[in-house]
Amino acid sequence: MTEPSVSLEALRQRIDALDNDILRLISERAACAQEVAAIKAEHEPGGVFYRPEREAQVLRRVMELNHGPLDSEEMARLFREIMSACLALEQPVKVAYLGPEGTFTQQAALKHFGESAISLPMAAIDEVFREVEAGAVNYGVVPVENSTEGVINHTLDSFMDSSLRICGEVVLRIHHHLLVSETTRRDKVSRIYSHPQSFAQCRKWIDAHFPQAERVPVSSNAEAARLVKTEWHSAAIAGDMAAKLYGLARLAEKIEDRPDNSTRFLIIGNQDVPVSGEDKTSLVVAMRNQPGALHDLLEPFHRHQIDMTRLETRPSRSGVWNYVFFIDFKGHRDEPRVAAMLEEVKLRAADVKVLGSYPAGVL
Numbered sequence: 001m002t003e004p005s006v007s008l009e010a011l012r013q014r015i016d017a018l019d020n021d022i023l024r025l026i027s028e029r030a031a032c033a034q035e036v037a038a039i040k041a042e043h044e045p046g047g048v049f050y051r052p053e054r055e056a057q058v059l060r061r062v063m064e065l066n067h068g069p070l071d072s073e074e075m076a077r078l079f080r081e082i083m084s085a086c087l088a089l090e091q092p093v094k095v096a097y098l099g100p101e102g103t104f105t106q107q108a109a110l111k112h113f114g115e116s117a118i119s120l121p122m123a124a125i126d127e128v129f130r131e132v133e134a135g136a137v138n139y140g141v142v143p144v145e146n147s148t149e150g151v152i153n154h155t156l157d158s159f160m161d162s163s164l165r166i167c168g169e170v171v172l173r174i175h176h177h178l179l180v181s182e183t184t185r186r187d188k189v190s191r192i193y194s195h196p197q198s199f200a201q202c203r204k205w206i207d208a209h210f211p212q213a214e215r216v217p218v219s220s221n222a223e224a225a226r227l228v229k230t231e232w233h234s235a236a237i238a239g240d241m242a243a244k245l246y247g248l249a250r251l252a253e254k255i256e257d258r259p260d261n262s263t264r265f266l267i268i269g270n271q272d273v274p275v276s277g278e279d280k281t282s283l284v285v286a287m288r289n290q291p292g293a294l295h296d297l298l299e300p301f302h303r304h305q306i307d308m309t310r311l312e313t314r315p316s317r318s319g320v321w322n323y324v325f326f327i328d329f330k331g332h333r334d335e336p337r338v339a340a341m342l343e344e345v346k347l348r349a350a351d352v353k354v355l356g357s358y359p360a361g362v363l
């Protein structure tokens with residue numbers, strides 16, 4: 001065997017020296033964040049410490065500057081945690097999410113706010129809204145649409161009665177696994193628990209591999225995982241967080257029918273977020289029930305060349321207008337082009353509510 005040109009010992013000494021630098025620099029960065037917090041507290045009474053637009057800019061810059069060998073997403077995740085710790089030093093952030101523990105929504109909350117945020121599970125989407133409205137937590141995280149199954153109506157409906165604004169979005173690739181406990185008789189699985197959305201996302205796989213199994217819908221994937229702990233003939237369809245939380249093994253991995261299966265979550269809060277450079281805006285629009293109403297609504301988007309990313313129709317709950325439209329588009333309400341378009345839409349619509357302009361998801 002030939003001797004390596006640099007010895008293991010020498011490389012470890014270099015790593016130690018680099019770690020000293022990293023440690024010093026992270027501490028300096030944290031001290032800077034503390035100074036930022038002091039300025040916010042002094043100049044902005046009731047100061048808002050969490051700044052989604054700035055965080056998005058920091059992460060985008062890191063991804064742009066990165067030249068490897070770590071890939072850009074990995075690098076951004078590291079910086080995500082550094083910022084999360086810096087923000088916690090300024091003011092610990094409390095986040096309510098659609099629980100229970102172990103759901104994909106908890107995973108989304110972690111991905112967006114990092115490990116230093118305090119996250120609290122809620123039993124239902126409207127409870128997440130209520131907790132933020134009551135000021136018991138600073139932000140909320142709720143699912144809004146899935147690439148396979150479409151929109152989550154509960155979330156859209158909650159926005160109709162709420163004054164909360166959207167402060168951010170996070171997109172999560174959703175991987176489902178068939179999970180069993182150590183006591184499960186793997187050859188005798190006769191019942192599968194999961195959330196109805198997850199059953200829908202894995203339908204073909206279950207039909208092919210467990211056509212005879214009883215499919216029992218439950219309120220969340222995490223609840224499915226919890227039930228499996230005590231039943232020797234049952235399995236659950238859930239994700240990594242639930243598997244880890246309940247110590248379950250994967251009988252089959254990534255069983256979702258579509259490999260690009262992903263869910264989009266929204267961050268809800270009480271603040272208007274400034275321009276980050278790559279933003280989205282969400283609206284609810286009520287139109288008068290007359291011929292050509294939808295065309296009238298869409299025309300200004302087309303003329304101002306605004307890129308609509310989603311259009312959903314929901315029955316109005318007020319009874320005054322028959323339908324309302326939920327619209328997402330690229331751009332920020334403070335950009336002149338977007339502001340001009342919004343003014344025109346307001347003239348044509350019976351009612352327009354801007355739910356928020358916020359940074360497009362980075363990670």
Ligand SMILES: O=C(O)C(=O)C[C@]1(C(=O)O)C=C[C@@H](O)C=C1
Nearest residue numbers: 036049050051054055083086087
């Ligand atoms: O720039 C700020 O306003 C900060 O508070 C600093 C910082 C960061 O660590 O970079 C921390 C929290 C904010 O959400 C945004 C950025």
